[in-house]
Amino acid sequence: MAVHLLADVHLRDGKDPNAARLIGYLAGRARHAEAVYVLGDLFDVWVGDDGSIAPHAAVLDAFAELASHGVALYFMRGNRDFAVGEAFVSASRLRILDDPCVVDLAGEPTLLSHGDIFCTDDTAHQAFRARYTNPRWRARMMRLPLWLRRRIARRARRRSQAGKQIKASQLMDVNYDAVRQAMQAYGVRRLIHGHTHRPATHEVALPTCTGERIVLADWRPDQAEVLRIDDRGIHRDSLIEAGGGS
Secondary structure, three states, rough: OOOEEEOOOOOOOOOHHHHHHHHHHHHHHHEEOOOEEEEOEEOOOOOHHHHOOHHHHHHHHHHHHHHHOOOOOEOOOOOOOOOOOOHHHHHHHEEEEEEOOEEEOOEEEEEEEHHHHHHOOOHHHHHHHHHHHHHHHHHHHHHOHHHHHHHHHHHHHHHHHHHHHOOOOHHHOOOHHHEEEEEEHOOOEEEEEEOOOOOOEEEEEEOOOEEEEEEEEOOEEOOEEEEEEEEEEEEEOOOOOOOOOO
């Protein structure tokens, strides 16, 4: 059976067109998968389970329904939805993964990551990443009133959008040496990640072989993609062409 991977859907609420597209996928072709891995930024912002579950209830229900059909579901926190908690896990039946982690995909040990860990040239983002990956920092944030968390999230989104206009393009992409060092440290020939919104497959020169780095596609009005891995290879399946269903 196949394994499916996706990232960077950036759902804003239940009215987001990609929410319907994702629900169609989860009710359709995803049921033929052995497992589905979501590698971060499924949501554009997650202010906490108390404030974000309700707007995304239909999507969470679709994941839970897929799990009831025996498909294993995994979620890796991204820089936009790092605040998902136990109520999210209970509602969606997605299991939280560490970032990064190694899993066996069709017989190949594969390093999975959201991807921002490799963007080491962007020092400002790495400072933020050090905070959001710290469970104590997340816990302190979740103790803030919901209204304040929403205000902080709005400000952070505005700063992020403004920062993208200023930062050089290469700062927001991965650092090749950071990628190579991570692959060597984990002893893998394949890395799959999202975050950069630059879907492609790249060769990585490792000491004993040539590895590959696969970047997942971000979802846009004209682009929605799931990476499918099975015994026959690696495939990029467009949900636009298929209408989001089976």
